[in-house]
Amino acid sequence: MSIKAEHLNYIYSLGTAYEKQALKDVSFEILQGQFVGVIGHTGSGKSTLIQHLNGLVPATSGKLYYEGKNIYDEGYDMRALRGQVGLVFQYPEHQLFEVDVLTDVCFGPKNQGLSPEECEKRAREALELVGFPEKYYKQSPFDLSGGQKRRVAIAGVLAMNPKVLVLDEPTAGLDPRGRDEILDQVAYLHRETDMTVILVSHSMEDIAKYVERIIVMNQGEKMYDGSPKEVFAHYKELEAVGLAAPQVTYILNALAEKGMNIKTDAITITEAADEIMRNFDD
Amino acid sequence: MGIIQTEKLTFEYAKHDEEGNVIGMNRAIDEVTLDIDPGSFVAILGHNGSGKSTLAKHINAILVPTEGTMWVNGRDTKDPMELWNVRQSAGMVFQNPDNQIIGTVVEEDVGFGPENLGVPTEDIWKRVEDSLKAVGMIEYRSHSPNKLSGGQKQRVAIAGVIAMHPKCIVLDEPTAMLDPNGRKEVLRTVQELREKEKVTVILITHYMEEVIDADHVFVMDEGHVVMEGTPREIFGCVDELKKYRLDVPQVTMLADELKKRGLDIPNGILRTEELVEALCQLKQNT
Structure with missing residues (x-):
C-alpha cells in the first residue's frame, strides 16, 4: 500500500521554444498512513509533482505505482485512482459552485455514481470530519468566511473517501487561527483514519509542527527527503534555494555559535524551550 | 493633519437573500477614527472578515x-471631484500577483499608471526607470x-504603484501567495x-513576523480598531491577540514559553538577536 514514483520526468511544451523540464528524475515511495510535507520555492516543481499523483498530469517518462500498479499502464482505471487520491488545489474555495454547502460536498460522490442517500451520508460525514457546523449546511457556500469555505472545499474531496489526501497550500490567505484550525483538523483526520496526507506549504513553521517527513523540491529535482530534523539541519542550503527553516532553528544555531552547549535540531517551540532550559537547570 | 485620517468612518452594506431582497445590513467598519503620520510604516492586523481589507479599500x-x-x-x-487626486495619492498592491499585472513587458506594465495620469512620454520613461530601480527589478x-517568480511579480506591481508618485502605498496581504524568499524580497522592497x-506604507498581513519593523x-475585529500601539506593545499581549484569532512571531512565543518556565527574560521580544542576547546575558550571570 503505497505511492511509488520511479524516475519521473515531466517536460512542458515538448519540442517548442518554451520547452522546460519541470520534473527531473524524481523517485520516492510514500507508505500508506504517512504525513509528508512538500516544500520548494515557486516554480520548483512541487505543484507539478503532486498533480502527477492522481494522474492529472501524465509524466513524460518514468513510472508511478499506486498500490503496486503502474498508473501509466494501458487500461489502468484513472477514474478509480482519482477517487482514491484526493487533490485539494490552492484556493479551493474558488471551485465552490452549488446552491448550498451540502449539495456542493455531494458533487464528488455523485460523480462516483453513488445513490443520493449515500452521497448525502458521505457529505455529512465529510463535513463533520472538517469540523463544519451543521446549522450552516443549507447556507450558500458564498456567504461563508474564508476559513469555512476552505473547510467545505476540503470536505468536497473527503466525501469521495480518498485513501490519500493531497493539499496544495491549504492555509494561504487564512488568519493565524484559521491556519491552526485547518491544519489541526487535517492532523486529526490523519490520526483517526490512517489516511496518507501530503501537504504542500510555504510555511516552514507549519511543516515543522505537523509532518513526519519532508520532501524538498528544487528546480524540478528532489533535493532532500527525510525527517524534519534532518531536512532543517540543512538550513543554509535551504536558504540558498529560496527556502528557510523555522525561526527556532535560527535561534538555536545563534545560541550554539555564542558558545552555549545546545543541540540545534529542535524545530518546534516546545522542543526548543526544552533544549534551552537544559542550559539553565543545572 | 495626517496623510490618512478618518473620522467615525463607517461602512455598511445590504445583505440579500436568494431572490435579491434586502434582509439586513452588515457593518463591515464601525466608527473607526484614526490618524496616520506621513512617512510612517503602519501595519493592520485582523482575522479574515475583521474589516481590514474593507478599510484598505477606502484609502x-x-x-x-x-x-x-x-x-x-x-x-x-467621498467627493467625486477628488477621486483622481485621491487615487494618485494612495496606490494599492493586492494579494495575487497574477491579477494585477496587465502589460506584456515589465516596463510597459509599470508605465501604465503614469500614462493614465497624462504624464508626458519622456517623464514616463524616467519614472519607469526610477521605479524599477527602486524595487530592484531594472534588469x-x-x-x-x-516568466517572473511571485516575489518578482509583486515587486513589479509595487513599481507600477510608485511610478504614479503616490504619497502612500497600501499593501493588502502582498505576501500571502509567496514562498519564503519571495516574502523576504517584498518586505525588503517595502522597507x-x-x-x-519617504512613502507612507500601510501593510495588511496575516504573518506576524512581517510587522515587527x-x-x-x-x-481590527468586527469592524473596530481593538488594539493599537508599537509592535512591542501589541505582541506583549499574547492572550489578547489569540482572542482576536491572531498570533505572535515564533521568537516571541518561545520567549514567552521560557519565561513561563522561570527564566528572567524581558517582555516584548520580537527578534532572534534580542532573544539570543537576553539568554547569553542570563547565562553569564548564572
Missing part, C-alpha cells in the same frame, strides 16, 4: 464611507512578466521604499 476610494469621513492627503474621498525591464522615497500597529 484609495474603491469604497467610500456610508457614514463618517476619510481624508487622504487632506482630500475627502528585468524588457522581460515578460509571465527601502520607506527609507529612500512597523512604527504603529492597528488590530
